[in-house]
Amino acid sequence: MSTSHTRAAFISAAMLGALSAAGCAADGKGDTGEVTDVTRDNGSGTDGGTDAGVTGGDAGTNTGDGGDTGAGGDTGATDDTGVTGGDGGDDTGETSGSDTDTGSAGPGVPHTSADAPICRDGTYPTVDSAAADELCESGAVHLINLTFQNGNNNMGGGAIRASDSTLSVHCSVFFRNHGVQEAGAIVQTGGTLTVIGSNFVENSTGYYGGAILYGDGDDGVLLIEDSDFRENTADYSGGAIQLTGSSHDDVLITGGQFVGNTSTYEGGAIATSTRSTVAIEVDGGLFSKNSSRDGGALSLQGEHCLASFTDTIFDSNSGTNGGAILSSADYAAVTFDSATITNNIADAAMRFDRDVTTVSVDSDWGTPGKDDNSSSDLISPCGTYATLGIGETFTCSSNGTWK
Numbered sequence: 001m002s003t004s005h006t007r008a009a010f011i012s013a014a015m016l017g018a019l020s021a022a023g024c025a026a027d028g029k030g031d032t033g034e035v036t037d038v039t040r041d042n043g044s045g046t047d048g049g050t051d052a053g054v055t056g057g058d059a060g061t062n063t064g065d066g067g068d069t070g071a072g073g074d075t076g077a078t079d080d081t082g083v084t085g086g087d088g089g090d091d092t093g094e095t096s097g098s099d100t101d102t103g104s105a106g107p108g109v110p111h112t113s114a115d116a117p118i119c120r121d122g123t124y125p126t127v128d129s130a131a132a133d134e135l136c137e138s139g140a141v142h143l144i145n146l147t148f149q150n151g152n153n154n155m156g157g158g159a160i161r162a163s164d165s166t167l168s169v170h171c172s173v174f175f176r177n178h179g180v181q182e183a184g185a186i187v188q189t190g191g192t193l194t195v196i197g198s199n200f201v202e203n204s205t206g207y208y209g210g211a212i213l214y215g216d217g218d219d220g221v222l223l224i225e226d227s228d229f230r231e232n233t234a235d236y237s238g239g240a241i242q243l244t245g246s247s248h249d250d251v252l253i254t255g256g257q258f259v260g261n262t263s264t265y266e267g268g269a270i271a272t273s274t275r276s277t278v279a280i281e282v283d284g285g286l287f288s289k290n291s292s293r294d295g296g297a298l299s300l301q302g303e304h305c306l307a308s309f310t311d312t313i314f315d316s317n318s319g320t321n322g323g324a325i326l327s328s329a330d331y332a333a334v335t336f337d338s339a340t341i342t343n344n345i346a347d348a349a350m351r352f353d354r355d356v357t358t359v360s361v362d363s364d365w366g367t368p369g370k371d372d373n374s375s376s377d378l379i380s381p382c383g384t385y386a387t388l389g390i391g392e393t394f395t396c397s398s399n400g401t402w403k
Contacts, residue, residue, distance in 0.1 A: 140166040148185065149175040156182020156205065156213060164190040171197045174211065176204075183209035183242065184232065189216045194223045200240065203232045208271075209242030210234040210261060215276065216245035226255040229269065237266035237299065239290060243280075244273040251278060257286045258297065267299035268292035268317065272329075276302035282309045291318045295326035296346060305329040310337040317344045322351035323373060331398075335359040342371040349373035352380045358396040365392050 141162070151158030158177030160167070167188055174185040184203030186193070193214055200211040210232030214222045222243070229240035239261035243249060258269040268290030272278050280300075287297040296317035300307060305327065314324040323344030327334060334356065341349050341363065349365070352358055358380055365388035366372040376386035382396040395403040 142168045142170070143172055144170045145172065147173040147175065148177060149173075151177040151185075152180075153178075154180045155187075156180065156184075156207075156209075157187030158184050158203070160186045160188075162186070162188040162191065162193070166192050168194040169196070169198055173198065174200045174203055176202045178203070179205045179209075179213075181205070181207050183211060183213035183238075185211045187213045188220075189214075189245070190220050192221045192223070194225075195227050196223075196225045198227045200227070200229045200232055202230075205234050207236045208234060208244065209238040209240075210263070211240045213238070213242045213244060214251075215243050215249055215273070219248045220250075222249065222251045224251075224253045224256065228257045228259070229261055230257070231260045231262075233261070234263040237263050237292075238271035239263040239268045239292060241270045242267075242273070243271070243276055243278055245276055248277045249279075251280045253280070253282045253285060255284045257288070258290055259286065259288050261290045263292040266292055266294045266301070266326075267297075268295065268319065269297045271295070271299040272302050272305060274301050277304045278302060279306040280308070282307075282312050284311050286313045286315070287317060287324065288313070288315045289317065293319055294321045294328075295319060296323045296344060298325045300325065300327040300329050300332055300334070303330050305332040307332070308335040308337065309339045311339065312336075313340045313342075314344060314349070315340065315342050319346040322346055322348060322379075324349045325351070327352045327356050328354055329356070330354060332356045333359070335361070336363040337361045339363040341373065341377070342366040344373045346375075348376040348379040348384065350378045350380075352378070352396075355398045356381065357398045358382075358394075360388075360392045360394050362391050362393055364390045 148159035153161070155161070156179035158179050159174055165188070167186075169186075177184045179185075179187065182205060184205045185200055187209075193212075195212075203211045205213075211229055214220065232240045234242065240258055243251065261269045263271065269287055270280075271292075272280075290297045292299065296319035297314055298307075299322075307325075307327075317324045319326070323346035324341060325334070332352065332355070334350075334352065336359070338361065343366070350358070358378070365377045367389060368387055376384050377388040378385045378396075380396045381398055381400040382402045383400075397403070
């Protein structure tokens with residue numbers, strides 16, 4: 001199969017069972033590549049997918065309800081990974097047949113917000129694999145209510161590799177996947193990656209991005225909503241997420257938690273690369289107990305970096321340079337709006353080197369002697385500040401002017 005397709009998502013063998021049950025043909029190509037509760041929305045009348053032990057069955061209808069005959073498997077045929085075709089589901093994408101082997105639940109059920117899709121309780125279909133060959137390609141792939149665990153890829157992306165695509169992941173779990181060179185769970189270069197209501201737990205990499213590596217494609221968009229990243233590790237940078245590449249990327253993170261993620265050198269939770277131009281917007285959310293040498297929670301590097309944090313909590317992160325954030329970008333502007341910055345440990349909670357403008361609007365930098373940052377709150381072009389308190393509003397420009 002060609003690996004040079006334009007606008008295609010290349011999916012690793014960790015997804016073999018899910019994609020076969022979804023109707024990908026033996027040549028690895030489906031009509032849209034959509035995977036919804038292990039049932040294709042629009043059906044596919046192929047007999048392919050037999051390599052995974054799943055029979056194609058009847059095609060069903062074009063409306064995605066599986067038809068009256070139970071498309072998607074012969075009354076619940078099960079593949080090698082323990083994913084079962086089920087009874088074809090209904091027009092909402094449900095696939096649960098009475099004999100469905102759903103596998104283990106992984107590290108908990110993802111949570112939702114009022115705006116997120118409803119995640120079902122209980123166990124999820126589980127894709128459990130140590131292989132990582134590229135199997136299925138499509139311009140748009142949608143994954144809902146799946147658990148990916150124990151994937152291992154020498155290149156990176158122990159669960160998923162995608163390129164210049166539209167990939168969305170809803171209400172899913174990524175548990176103990178490993179990428180030797182790049183991210184343990186998902187590697188995506190270019191296109192749009194959307195993650196909603198999902199958990200990334202104990203994924204790892206030998207280099208960059210313990211859970212997700214995103215970038216190195218055309219101008220892209222990364223959207224993360226109400227998702228948790230816990231105890232992911234990177235031997236170099238980006239304990240949970242690595243943003244890389246020379247193109248302009250927009251990153252929007254809403255809600256969720258980054259807790260206990262680690263990297264050795266840069267960005268315990270999130271790191272940007274030295275070549276990147278990136279705009280990061282974080283609304284809400286918690287960064288806690290993350291650690292790295294440079295930037296216990298975030299390391300901001302690159303040619304141009306804009307970062308804003310609204311109602312975001314940074315608590316008990318640690319490092320050597322910047323317990324919560326280190327910025328050493330050529331140019332950066334960092335804004336805190338109603339943020340909370342407490343109990344972070346390093347030379348300062350926030351260390352901003354080079355050409356950095358810092359804006360604080362009604363933000364809590366701790367109460368000295370109670371929940372203070374150690375050893376100081378802010379190191380910036382304006383100086384070092386160790387006694388910032390509650391409700392701080394100020395601007396420190398890159399030329400050292402304090403307002």
